[in-house]
C-alpha cells in the first residue's frame with residue numbers, strides 16, 4: 837500500500853488550501869481585531885484630563901471631595917451626548933445646588949449611568965444618583981443618573 841492511499845488530504849492539498857485560504861483568513865483576523873477593539877471599555881481619565889491613579893478616590897478631609905474624579909476621555913465624550921448638558925443639581929435632603937466641572941457634566945450627558953453617586957457641596961459628602969438617588973437636575977423633576 838502506498839503512502840498516498842491514506843485517508844484525508846495530502847500535504848500538497850493542505851499547502852494549496854493554506855495558500856488559497858490565507859487572504860480570507862487575514863480578512864477574518866482583521867475583522868476579529870475590529871470587533872475586539874469595538875468591545876473595549878471606553879477610555880477614561882480624571883476630570884482634569886490626567887491619568888487615573890489608584891488613590892484618586894481618597895477623600896480630602898477639608899472638603900469631603902475625592903482627590904480626583906473619573907470621567908470619560910475627550911474622544912468618548914466627543915461621540916455625542918444622549919442627554920442635555922447640565923452642570924447643576926439639587927440634593928433632595930438639603931435643597932442646595934451643587935455645580936460640577938465641565939468634563940464631569942459632559943460625562944453625565946454622554947453616559948447618564950456612568951456614576952453611582954455624586955457630591956453635595958453643602959453636605960460635604962457623596963450620595964447615590966439614579967432612580968432611587970438623592971439628586972434632581974436643577975430646575976427639573978429629572979433624577980440625576982437616569
Ligand SMILES: [Zn+2]
Pocket residue numbers: 927929930931932956957958959960
Ligand atoms: Zn446636601
